[in-house]
Each structure stands twice: as C-alpha cells, then as structure tokens.
Amino acid sequence: xxxxxxxxxxxxxxxxxxxxxxxxxxxxxxxxxxxxxxxxxxxxxxxxxxxxxxxxxxxxxxxxxxxxxxxxxxxxxxxxxxxxxxxxxxxxxxxxxxxxxxxxxxxxxxxxxxxxxxxxxxxxxxxxxxxxxxxxxxxxx
Numbered sequence: 001x002x003x004x005x006x007x008x009x010x011x012x013x014x015x016x017x018x019x020x021x022x023x024x025x026x027x028x029x030x031x032x033x034x035x036x037x038x039x040x041x042x043x044x045x046x047x048x049x050x051x052x053x054x055x056x057x058x059x060x061x062x063x064x065x066x067x068x069x070x071x072x073x074x075x076x077x078x079x080x081x082x083x084x085x086x087x088x089x090x091x092x093x094x095x096x097x098x099x100x101x102x103x104x105x106x107x108x109x110x111x112x113x114x115x116x117x118x119x120x121x122x123x124x125x126x127x128x129x130x131x132x133x134x135x136x137x138x139x140x141x
Contacts, residue, residue: 017029038052
C-alpha cells in the first residue's frame with residue numbers, strides 16, 4: 001500500500017514519509033510509522049475507531065509482531081491506571097464499602113467529625129446523633 005521513503009523520530013514515536021503520501025500525514029508529510037506498518041499488513045487504512053498498540057509497551061519496537069490493532073475504548077482501558085481502593089466500615093450501619101483514595105481523603109476532610117460514612121443518609125444520621133449527644137451533655141452540666 002505505502003512505500004516507506006524515510007523515517008525520523010519525534011515525540012516518542014517514529015514517523016515516516018510514504019509514497020504515495022499518506023492522506024492523514026501532517027503538513028511535513030509525516031505519519032506514525034507503526035500505523036503505516038499495520039495498514040500495510042492489513043492491506044487497508046485503519047478505521048476511525050482503531051488504534052495501534054505496542055504489545056511490549058516499547059514505542060521504538062515497530063516490529064509487525066509487536067503491533068496489534070485495538071479499538072479506542074479497549075486501548076484506553078488497557079493503559080488506564082489501576083487504582084487501589086480503600087476499604088472502610090461505616091460507623092453508622094456497619095456496611096463495608098470501598099472508595100478511591102482521593103474520594104476517601106475528600107470526604108474525611110469535609111466532615112467535621114473526620115469520619116467517612118457509606119452514604120449521605122448514614123452521615124446525616126450520625127450527625128444528628130452527635131448533635132443530640134452534645135446537647136444532652138450540655139444539659140447534664
């Protein structure tokens with residue numbers, strides 16, 4: 001399909017000039033080498049929803065065996081970070097729930113008691129209980 005005329009490197013990937021000129025090449029006539037190699041292997045241009053994945057995660061390894069076509073969604077999921085969640089037990093209902101670390105810190109920071117509850121209703125219940133116990137403690141004094 002495309003004959004590779006020259007190759008250069010930029011932005012972590014290798015780019016190439018092709019003959020005929022690739023329809024999606026930039027103003028300098030350059031297009032990512034890994035995409036050209038896969039298009040040549042498939043014998044067709046990549047579809048709008050397709051991306052090329054480097055199996056060994058090495059951008060310099062443009063071996064056809066190392067290149068796989070994936071749809072954009074599965075490619076993004078593959079590269080997304082796996083975030084460890086924090087497991088916590090609700091002091092109101094006893095339910096075990098998990099939150100992403102940044103949400104756990106945010107909820108803890110926003111709550112006067114510095115406690116984290118599984119739901120808004122548990123937080124409201126506990127706030128009312130704490131307010132009642134504080135009022136009754138003041139009345140006893």
